[in-house]
Amino acid sequence: MRDQKVQTVTQVNVSNHKRKIGIIGGTFNPIHNGHLFIAEQVRSQLGLEKVYFMPDFIPPHVDHKEAIDATDRxxxxxxxxxxxxxxxxxxxxxINQTTSYTYNTMIELNRIHPDYEYYFIIGGDMVEYLPKWYKVDELFKLTHFVGVRRENYPMTTKYPVIWVDVPKLDISSTMVRKLVKNRQSIRYLVPDAVAKYIKEHNLYE
Structure with missing residues (x-):
């Protein structure tokens, strides 16, 4: 039987006076309302002071992931x-313009902001991939991981993940890109300002 270390929102205890800061990383190709909704729910449930969206420059995924220029994202x-x-x-x-390994990023962020206590937000589907993350054991000494529960994905992990429940919004960046390519509406899937930016810059067509 696999080890299971699950913390719920009510079990989160902060033993110091550091500022509680959330981080949600990703390619954001493009950012959509699902990203924003998850960030707001986690911020509210965990009492975070702020959530930072952290676009990656070169995502270190095994599968090649096409992404538009980092400036537009x-x-x-x-x-x-x-x-x-x-x-x-x-x-x-x-700014670093290198392959984005979370371990290296969190070392630097903790050095720059020693008064921050970081909460790194990932989807429940990513939790099972944590053993494959670069220097993951050391990474857990640098940040708390927050897992957003998802259907059909287990909550079993050997790592001390903080789990939160967030109502499901079935939106993906892939869906948005496909709709744009097919000249279909993306209204209510992304913020109006994002839809306007995509149209004005002829992205994903």
Whole structure:
């Protein structure tokens, strides 16, 4: 039987006075309302001071993932979160312009912000891949991991993941790109400002 270390929202205890900061990383190709909804739910449930959206420069996925230029992806994140003071953008991986390994990023972020206590938000489908992450055991010493529960994915893991329940929004960046390519509406799937940016810059066509 696999080890199971599951923390619920009510079991989260902070033993210091550091600022509780969420991080949600990704390619954001493009950012959509599902990303924003998850970030807001986790922020609210865990009492985070702020959630930072962290676009990656070169995602270290096993499967090659086509992504548009980082400038456009970053600009879309900025227009998407512009009206929410609880959201911000973390540009460290874009600035470094290297393959985005979370371990290296979190070392640098903890050095820059020693007063922050980080909560790294991932989907429940990504939890089972944690053993494959670069230096994952050391990574858990640098940040808390928050897993967003998803149907058909187990909550069993040997790592101390904090699980949260978030109502399901079945939206993906792949879906948005496909709709744009087929000249179909993406209204209510992405913020209006993102839809406008995509149209004005002829993205994904």
């Amino acid at each position: 970053t600009n879309m994140v900025n227009v998407a979160i512009n009206d929410n003071d609880d959201f911000d953008i973390e540009m460290i991986e874009i």
